[in-house]
Amino acid sequence: MEFNTFSIVGRCERTGQLGVAVSTAAPAVGAYCPFARAGVGAVSSQSWCNPYLAYDGLDLMEKGMSAQDVCDKLLSEDPGRETRQIGYVDAKGGSAAFTGKDCANWNGHITGPNFATQGNLLMGAGCVAGMAETFQNAETLELAERLIAALEAGQAAGGDARGKQSAAVLVVHTERYPLIDLRSDEHRNPIADLRRIYGIAKLQGLPFIAQMPTRDNPLGSFGNDMRWGLSVAPAVRPGGGGGKVA
């Protein structure tokens, strides 16, 4: 599948969180493009998408290989390399990106400590530059917030030349399951919709995820406030929501 896409792969220096935010003019980009593993790394696989560059990359990073070495090794082995675009960040903040020469114009990438940002079939270079600048200038924010803000800056600079259709944000922290995994799969303004969903999930999802069982605490915790918080219909909760009383 060809994801003419713009994405930001990032790591938070303070918390060690790793994540990806992405948008494209194809449905459900969150299903095939962003990958992250807690304490290991994060990857965005796009253009003619090869998810194995992400799975195998995370396995190699888990064994201690740097993002740059992973990128060099896996792309040199991929017979479709000239159609691929990929960004990697490892758990130490190392980053790498690759844009094959057959990716659609405009295409390119920018990398730095803790981030890789990349895109193809874009309106212009401003999209990737806008994502990189926004990510670098927002260190005090939570990683999910930084990634979404970077995506918004990329869209404001033109984004995908064909329009827009889906967006996603994925962040992992300490567990094998995600801290944040939110998607707008088919929408006229997917990044704006993703921002709306994130606003609700901050109040109605994140506090509960913080209570889930962990490897160190297999019971998890059960706050009464939390239990009450989701016991009512979505529309009458903090943050509201599209759901309605049955």
Added chain:
Amino acid sequence: MQLNTFTIVGRCERTGMLGVAVCTAAPGVGGYCPFVRAKAGAVATMSWVNPYLAIDGLKLMGEGMSAKGALDRLIAADPGRAVRQVGMVDAKGGSSAYTGEGCGHWCGHQHGKNFSAQGNILVGEGTVTALAETFQNTVALDLPERLLLSLEAGMARGGDARGKQSAGLLVHWKEEYPYIDLRADEHRHPVPELRRIYQVALHQSIPFVAQMPTRDNPLGSFSAEIEASMSVAPAYRRGGGGGESA
């Protein structure tokens, strides 16, 4: 996180596809409840969610343990078992489900060859019965369609007593990446929204996923016809779409 939810976990006898469809009155259910691995199994973890019941369950089923063996073992070891609800199906069609005594009423499950249907804080038993009956009566259809029809039938029988907010459909087939993975993460009518997204994805995702690199064909394939079909804005493609011209 407490996901008062109804889910259908299923396997296609013809193709070996494995999947989950889910709906709940909390945001982003697709990020935490459904877990699937090709040739291993499918799991829905609900009520006070313990994702490790799914992550570890898939590992055990991937090593050849039955759904029943995996679920019995993991629930016995979970100190929070009284508040968990889980459904599992293995790659041979074996199934198992568990509903802890502390789950919210109405709660319960039904399982049989190739499926497990379960829910908690439901309007009534009819939702789980409708999930099970619909799945069993649609064997001639493709698995994603069967799971979605089952979810629609469950919703029509009342669904979650608090209303509704998010839905997800996840199916794996042969690869490590999903065959289809669609979400409505925050919506007033998440099941009809998931159906709408599915109808777009049938034209704009599934044909591309079929071309992605596999373990046996690391190059993947490239159809000029399919590439051309995605080169225009979403609104002008087969199946239409919410995206708009740039």
